Amino acid sequence: MDIADIQAYAYFFFTGFLVLVLYGYIYHLYSSERKGERDYEKYGDIALNDEVTDKPVETISEKEIEKKEA
Amino acid sequence: MENRPLEYDYSVAKLFMFTTIVLGIVGMLIGVILAFQLAFPSINLLLGEGLAEYTNFSRLRPLHTDAVIFGFTLSGVFATWYYIGQRVLKVSMAESGFLMFIGKLHFWLYVVGVAAVVVSLFMGITTSKEYAEFEWPIDIAIVIVWVLWGISVFGLIGIRRERSLYISIWYYIATFLGIAMLYLFNNMEVPTYFASGGIGAWYHSVSMYSGTNDALVQWWYGHNAVAFGFTVPIVAMIYYFLPKESGQAVYSYKLSLLSFWGLMFVYLWAGGHHLLFSTVPDWMQTMGSVFSVILILPSWGSAINMLLTMKGEWQQVASSPLIKFMVLASTFYMFSTLEGPIQAIKSVNALAHFTDWIVGHVHDGVLGWVGFMIMAALFHMAPRVFKRELYSKALMTTQFWIQTLGVVLYFTSMWIAGITQGMMWRAHDEFGNLAYSFIDTVTVLHPYYTIRAVGGLLYLIGFFMFAYNIYKTMSARPVEENELQSATPMAA
Amino acid sequence: MFHWLEKRPFFFAVAVFLTIAFAGLIEILPNFAQASRPTIGTAPYSTLELAGRHVYIKNSCNACHSQLIRPFKAETDRYGHYSLSGEYAYDRPFLWGSKRTGPDLMRVGNYRTTDWHENHMYDPAGVVPGSIMPAYKWMFTNIADVDTAYAEQLTIESVFNVPYNKPIPMKDGSTSTVALADSLEGAHASALEEAKLVAEDMKNQDVKDAVANGQIPEIVALIAYMNSLK
Ligand code: HEM
Ligand code: HEM
Numbered sequence: 004m005d006i007a008d009i010q011a012y013a014y015f016f017f018t019g020f021l022v023l024v025l026y027g028y029i030y031h032l033y034s035s036e037r038k039g040e041r042d043y044e045k046y047g048d049i050a051l052n053d054e055v056t057d058k059p060v061e062t063i064s065e066k067e068i069e070k071k072e073a
Numbered sequence: 074m075e076n077r078p079l080e081y082d083y084s085v086a087k088l089f090m091f092t093t094i095v096l097g098i099v100g101m102l103i104g105v106i107l108a109f110q111l112a113f114p115s116i117n118l119l120l121g122e123g124l125a126e127y128t129n130f131s132r133l134r135p136l137h138t139d140a141v142i143f144g145f146t147l148s149g150v151f152a153t154w155y156y157i158g159q160r161v162l163k164v165s166m167a168e169s170g171f172l173m174f175i176g177k178l179h180f181w182l183y184v185v186g187v188a189a190v191v192v193s194l195f196m197g198i199t200t201s202k203e204y205a206e207f208e209w210p211i212d213i214a215i216v217i218v219w220v221l222w223g224i225s226v227f228g229l230i231g232i233r234r235e236r237s238l239y240i241s242i243w244y245y246i247a248t249f250l251g252i253a254m255l256y257l258f259n260n261m262e263v264p265t266y267f268a269s270g271g272i273g274a275w276y277h278s279v280s281m282y283s284g285t286n287d288a289l290v291q292w293w294y295g296h297n298a299v300a301f302g303f304t305v306p307i308v309a310m311i312y313y314f315l316p317k318e319s320g321q322a323v324y325s326y327k328l329s330l331l332s333f334w335g336l337m338f339v340y341l342w343a344g345g346h347h348l349l350f351s352t353v354p355d356w357m358q359t360m361g362s363v364f365s366v367i368l369i370l371p372s373w374g375s376a377i378n379m380l381l382t383m384k385g386e387w388q389q390v391a392s393s394p395l396i397k398f399m400v401l402a403s404t405f406y407m408f409s410t411l412e413g414p415i416q417a418i419k420s421v422n423a424l425a426h427f428t429d430w431i432v433g434h435v436h437d438g439v440l441g442w443v444g445f446m447i448m449a450a451l452f453h454m455a456p457r458v459f460k461r462e463l464y465s466k467a468l469m470t471t472q473f474w475i476q477t478l479g480v481v482l483y484f485t486s487m488w489i490a491g492i493t494q495g496m497m498w499r500a501h502d503e504f505g506n507l508a509y510s511f512i513d514t515v516t517v518l519h520p521y522y523t524i525r526a527v528g529g530l531l532y533l534i535g536f537f538m539f540a541y542n543i544y545k546t547m548s549a550r551p552v553e554e555n556e557l558q559s560a561t562p563m564a565a
Numbered sequence: 566m567f568h569w570l571e572k573r574p575f576f577f578a579v580a581v582f583l584t585i586a587f588a589g590l591i592e593i594l595p596n597f598a599q600a601s602r603p604t605i606g607t608a609p610y611s612t613l614e615l616a617g618r619h620v621y622i623k624n625s626c627n628a629c630h631s632q633l634i635r636p637f638k639a640e641t642d643r644y645g646h647y648s649l650s651g652e653y654a655y656d657r658p659f660l661w662g663s664k665r666t667g668p669d670l671m672r673v674g675n676y677r678t679t680d681w682h683e684n685h686m687y688d689p690a691g692v693v694p695g696s697i698m699p700a701y702k703w704m705f706t707n708i709a710d711v712d713t714a715y716a717e718q719l720t721i722e723s724v725f726n727v728p729y730n731k732p733i734p735m736k737d738g739s740t741s742t743v744a745l746a747d748s749l750e751g752a753h754a755s756a757l758e759e760a761k762l763v764a765e766d767m768k769n770q771d772v773k774d775a776v777a778n779g780q781i782p783e784i785v786a787l788i789a790y791m792n793s794l795k
Contacts, residue, residue: 024334031567043327061235201658250578263720268723280658350636427631501638
């Protein structure tokens with residue numbers, strides 16, 4: 004098996020993998036909304052209510068601030 | 074110190090707005106000169122025989138591309154970041170002395186970098202790689218500027234109040250990472266002065282890759298620099314400014330998330346379309362074409378999402394020139410992301426590659442989509458940054474129509490020119506000999522080059538109107554905070 | 566899992582990076598070793614040719630001229646044999662170009678002469694009526710930078726093992742060598758030798774005088790480079 008074959012297999016594998024992840028994501032977006040776990044559409048309001056004095060759509064809790072990465 | 078209420082601090086955004094306008098003028102002015110030079114070669118001697126070395130087409134062309142990409146577009150990206158970033162994360166730069174310092178340093182180093190680029194390109198110091206012409210000392214400066222911007226982005230995210238990152242932030246993060254990776258790999262070079270023990274020009278370097286490999290890396294970079302410079306950050310802008318200006322939340326937030334991952338996944342694979350008919354394995358060229366076609370989906374996902382955001386609010390398009398700019402921008406985005414995949418089909422690319430059709434494709438994207446969106450962003454930001462109403466709505470509407478006409482003249486003439494040229498290059502007569510000599514295929518383009526130059530000139534005139542409008546806004550009627558909630562206040 | 570990612574900027578960034586980096590790795594890396602092997606008959610550039618190549622780059626000739634002949638009849642009829650990957654093995658950077666405002670130059674050395682280039686670079690429209698190419702008169706007075714060309718030769722020899730002073734197989738089965746001087750003076754001397762051969766076929770008196778005085782105008786280096794493109 005030479006490098007070109009490895010290349011082809013890797014290409015095939017990653018493409019398949021990423022397609023799966025992408026479809027998984029679509030499923031996740033819609034199912035979590037249907038089950039009422041999460042309302043993605045409300046994040047659209049972040050752009051509309053964006054004064055410093057506006058209440059955040061989701062606040063960072065104190066505890067999270069302490070151990071937040073990045 | 075008195076206790077003032079917390080406000081967003083736009084000092085860095087303001088600085089970048091300034092360079093957006095100045096470098097936009099410089100870059101597009103050079104573009105117009107180039108366009109006239111192709112139609113009327115005597116303009117190569119614009120400043121006389123003595124300065125011809127610095128004013129001829131080939132010396133100026135890299136200055137055009139770099140001034141509009143790394144000057145105009147990149148400044149616009151930074152300006153909007155320093156504006157949108159604070160707002161959707163709900164944290165002011167005034168809250169962090171450190172980020173403020175980084176922001177200013179970022180700006181000033183950027184200005185130094187730009188100055189160095191202009192001087193070196195005029196002198197003919199270039200590596201010749203498209204959109205990566207800079208020699209190693211400037212590359213290092215650019216990397217530092219980029220790292221500083223990264224600190225700004227992640228620093229601000231680190232102190233945010235809003236827990237979730239708005240979709241625009243995703244796109245800015247992707248811009249940061251994408252360009253960082255591409256730029257570093259494409260600019261791997263060995264400075265000859267040091268490698269040879271101190272001989273020759275100190276700034277000269279030689280590419281780490283040779284021949285075909287160099288081309289592969291360059292076009293992997295070139296295509297994706299387009300992706301992460303002309304698409305991703307501009308999408309970030311429209312996802313914020315259009316909803317904000319129209320007062321309508323994004324039509325489907327879920328679709329916006331999905332298009333994001335779709336774009337990230339597909340864009341890089343599509344790079345193969347610059348390598349058609351080269352030495353890359355055939356199946357990969359084919360996949361490059363296939364992925365380019367698939368790329369329509371996430372691109373149109375974003376564009377349609379934007380148009381649908383205006384659902385039920387179409388009267389705003391008629392009444393607000395600002396909304397007009399943005400709606401036309403997303404329309405042109407759809408247009409060039411349809412045109413691109415068509416050109417990526419192997420048989421079409423065989424005809425289109427190396428011709429003016431590609432130049433047409435480039436400019437319906439950059440003038441119609443990138444240029445319009447950046448100007449719309451600045452139109453929206455200026456009243457909020459200066460706390461004044463926009464100087465003139467009428468001027469803005471006039472500008473809109475002049476520039477739209479300019480873009481249409483530009484791309485239609487280049488389409489005809491490109492296809493004519495491509496067909497003539499390949500035409501054979503009845504005996505199987507080439508039907509045209511090369512010069513025939515050049516002289517035939519003269520009318521189209523002239524039309525293009527006029528179109529470009531109209532666009533430039535519109536840009537001057539834009540600059541004037543923003544300038545006058547700085548001394549227009551002051552407005553109250555509550556007038557700035559959504560639609561931008563404009564004087565008739 | 567997805568929601569977790571959306572809330573964590575750091576891991577989010579990692580995910581984005583991995584998605585975009587894979588494609589590049591798989592697309593580009595495997596071709597590297599394969600594409601860098603020179604074809605038989607491809608030799609590295611001499612000092613003067615390399616200095617000429619620098620003149621070509623300095624003036625962005627590649628903004629209008631490609632150096633890539635695609636495998637179509639119309640192109641091979643017009644420009645000669647289509648390009649092979651290995652022919653570019655010593656091109657750093659590559660100069661394929663992306664726009665053909667003027668004709669391809671990949672094999673221009675096969676059908677144009679020193680004399681033709683001299684007239685054409687001085688006044689393109691005089692040689693090809695209707696040409697929109699700018700005139701490059703300053704090349705007749707600017708002096709070529711041999712130092713930097715030599716520095717680049719030293720660099721590519723030591724860093725990338727470019728075979729200077731080594732036998733290189735030619736198409737007819739013989740071998741030839743491209744000499745690399747062992748000192749800067751030597752490099753200047755050998756470049757001047759080559760320049761004299763080019764200047765012999767030229768008419769411009771200033772250029773001939775300069776070469777006689779031991780100086781190499783840019784045009785001489787450029788023509789040496791053009792003639793080497795075969
Ligand atoms: C679905 C999206 C797109 C696809 C598949 C695509 C495809 C292509 C293709 C096939 C080429 C020609 C390569 C060649 O033969 O030389 C090209 C060139 C180019 N495109 Fe696109 N394009 C897309 C969107 C865009 C957009 C939105 C912009 C700008 C706003 C853009 C800017 C450019 C530039 C600057 C070049 C010229 C590169 C050069 O030759 O220097 N493209 N694109
Ligand atoms: C007033 C507006 C403009 C005019 C008149 C103009 C004109 C030109 C001309 C004449 C060329 C050379 C084409 C050739 O070699 O045949 C060119 C190339 C290019 N311009 Fe513009 N330009 C303008 C605005 C812009 C803007 C705003 C951008 C980007 C944001 C841009 C990006 C580019 C790029 C990427 C190329 C290289 C295309 C390629 O290699 O295929 N231009 N432009």
